[in-house]
Amino acid sequence: MRIKNVFLAGVAVLTVSMIMPARPSGGTVSGKITYEGTPAKQKPIDMSKEPTCAKQYTTPPTTETVVTGANNALENVVVYISAGAPDEAAPSKAAVFTQKGCRYLPHVLAFQVNQELEVMNEDQTSHNIHPLAKINREWNKSQPPGTPPIVDKYDKMEFIPVKCNIHPWMHGTFAVLKNSHYAISGSDGGFALPNLPAGKYTITAWHESYGEQSQDVTISGSETKTVSFTFKAKPY
Amino acid sequence: MNISKWFAGIAILLAAPLFVSAQQGESHIGKVSGNAGAGKQLYYRYCWGCHGFRGDGSGENWMPTGSFASSPYLNIQPRNFVAATFKCRSTPTGTLPTDQDIYNSLVRGLTNSNMPSWITLTDQNRADLVAFIKTLSERWKTEKAGAEINVPAEPALTVQSIQHGKELFTKLECWKCHGPEGRGDGPSASTLTDSNDQPIRPYNFAGGSRFKCGTTNHDLYKIFMTGLDGTPMPSFADVIKPEDAWDLVHYLRTLQVSHKSPELVLWEGTKEGAEIVKAQKLHGTPTGSGVAQ
Numbered sequence: 407m408r409i410k411n412v413f414l415a416g417v418a419v420l421t422v423s424m425i426m427p428a429r430p431s432g433g434t435v436s437g438k439i440t441y442e443g444t445p446a447k448q449k450p451i452d453m454s455k456e457p458t459c460a461k462q463y464t465t466p467p468t469t470e471t472v473v474t475g476a477n478n479a480l481e482n483v484v485v486y487i488s489a490g491a492p493d494e495a496a497p498s499k500a501a502v503f504t505q506k507g508c509r510y511l512p513h514v515l516a517f518q519v520n521q522e523l524e525v526m527n528e529d530q531t532s533h534n535i536h537p538l539a540k541i542n543r544e545w546n547k548s549q550p551p552g553t554p555p556i557v558d559k560y561d562k563m564e565f566i567p568v569k570c571n572i573h574p575w576m577h578g579t580f581a582v583l584k585n586s587h588y589a590i591s592g593s594d595g596g597f598a599l600p601n602l603p604a605g606k607y608t609i610t611a612w613h614e615s616y617g618e619q620s621q622d623v624t625i626s627g628s629e630t631k632t633v634s635f636t637f638k639a640k641p642y
Numbered sequence: 643m644n645i646s647k648w649f650a651g652i653a654i655l656l657a658a659p660l661f662v663s664a665q666q667g668e669s670h671i672g673k674v675s676g677n678a679g680a681g682k683q684l685y686y687r688y689c690w691g692c693h694g695f696r697g698d699g700s701g702e703n704w705m706p707t708g709s710f711a712s713s714p715y716l717n718i719q720p721r722n723f724v725a726a727t728f729k730c731r732s733t734p735t736g737t738l739p740t741d742q743d744i745y746n747s748l749v750r751g752l753t754n755s756n757m758p759s760w761i762t763l764t765d766q767n768r769a770d771l772v773a774f775i776k777t778l779s780e781r782w783k784t785e786k787a788g789a790e791i792n793v794p795a796e797p798a799l800t801v802q803s804i805q806h807g808k809e810l811f812t813k814l815e816c817w818k819c820h821g822p823e824g825r826g827d828g829p830s831a832s833t834l835t836d837s838n839d840q841p842i843r844p845y846n847f848a849g850g851s852r853f854k855c856g857t858t859n860h861d862l863y864k865i866f867m868t869g870l871d872g873t874p875m876p877s878f879a880d881v882i883k884p885e886d887a888w889d890l891v892h893y894l895r896t897l898q899v900s901h902k903s904p905e906l907v908l909w910e911g912t913k914e915g916a917e918i919v920k921a922q923k924l925h926g927t928p929t930g931s932g933v934a935q
Contacts, residue, residue: 455829455830531815532814532815532818534874534876535876536837536874536876538837540725543736543737544725544727544736544837544871544872545734545735545736545869545871545877546735546869546871546873546874546875546876546877547735547869547876547877547879547880548814548869548876548877548878548880548881549881550813550814550815550881553880553881554880556880571819571830571834571835571874571876572815572818572819572830572874573830574830574833574834
């Protein structure tokens with residue numbers, strides 16, 4: 407009886423793993439985020455008031471309000487589907503936001519509505535985590551070194567600026583999104599939204615300094631469509 | 643039997659929405675029940691000049707219109723009741739305050755701001771205002787007030803308790819904003835802004851004013867455990883054990899050098915405490931008393 411159950415389970419697993427790759431994975435929207443113009447010069451951060459953080463850097467890190475790469479690539483842009491995709495239940499894996507060297511890793515963290523958020527402090531100093539939510543609840547919690555992660559979730563979509571009042575140079579963003587189709591542009595400005603079922607979508611790109619842009623795209627079958635965004639950079 | 647149960651169920655279902663809508667227009671402070679309709683009359687007589695027509699904290703006393711549009715009259719923006727983020731709460735950070743919390747702010751006023759004490763109104767008036775304030779934000783329709791944090795009975799005051807509180811003040815880095823002597827002059831103090839990007843000052847314990855949210859040890863306990871939402875002051879509820887919290891309360895009292903509290907008297911009676919308090923009173927300069935910067 408028991409052996410039979412194990413055998414059946416094994417067959418089930420094999421069947422699923424054989425079917426999975428054969429299933430059409432849907433279409434993909436990919437592209438590149440660039441800027442034109444002169445972006446604001448990022449300033450070195452003076453961490454001398456927090457020696458435990460300052461000593462982690464040989465050259466002082468710079469602010470991250472605009473992070474760029476080669477060939478006018480724009481980093482840290484949240485690309486997501488703002489219309490056309492149904493709202494999705496949150497994944498069980500927590501989104502992790504780490505404070506290290508008095509900076510936020512990652513600088514922009516995207517996760518889903520009602521997905522668990524874990525905030526860690528890997529520094530030897532206290533931070534206070536203060537997400538300045540306007541649509542969601544605004545809270546502000548102290549997190550001394552060596553204390554457990556702060557766990558929370560947000561129940562509405564919002565781009566929430568995050569700051570630490572003790573270390574005024576620390577700025578980040580929580581991008582709370584309604585579905586799992588999102589990406590954050592990397593150092594080459596590239597992004598990809600795979601596994602999109604056929605349909606008409608509005609793709610929106612959000613940048614913390616340059617705002618939002620949207621484009622409509624229609625996906626049929628397993629095609630890959632290229633959608634690119636160019637933001638106008640302001641020098642100040 | 644079954645049918646009567648069924649009827650009872652239907653009755654509850656029908657009554658539920660009525661009950662909810664009634665609650666939204668009401669407040670309950672002890673035995674007094676406030677009514678939003680009556681509160682509305684009072685709001686548009688006493689409050690809207692600062693808190694605004696819609697309750698969003700942008701009344702004309704805060705930000706005048708016309709040629710003075712860019713220079714606010716008040717140095718702290720009046721509370722935005724639409725956002726419903728309140729400083730003085732007995733509830734955890736990020737949650738709505740209780741009716742009693744808002745009522746207490748009306749009674750006390752808010753020290754170091756333009757919000758006066760509304761002690762001249764009757765208990766009923768204030769309860770009515772609380773009921774009306776709760777109609778100004780959508781949040782009250784979908785959320786309940788947070789659960790009041792548990793404040794255990796205050797343990798006996800001892801020198802050890804004050805000394806331990808002093809260690810916590812250093813360890814939890816309260817001094818980063820409030821300064822090593824609690825004068826509101828810590829290394830981060832000058833950079834602080836509230837959630838509207840307005841500059842804000844940390845509390846100066848030596849200054850002699852009351853706390854923003856009350857005067858008692860019990861109030862002080864709640865201030866750092868709940869945090870003052872909308873300001874840089876965070877909640878320490880997850881990182882301070884209740885018995886430690888009381889030690890911190892006892893130490894913080896000794897920083898109020900112009901207020902002769904039992905804590906200050908006891909502290910000044912010790913050699914260590916007498917030296918520190920003397921230096922704080924005379925010089926007002928950092929004593930370097932155990933603060934490793």
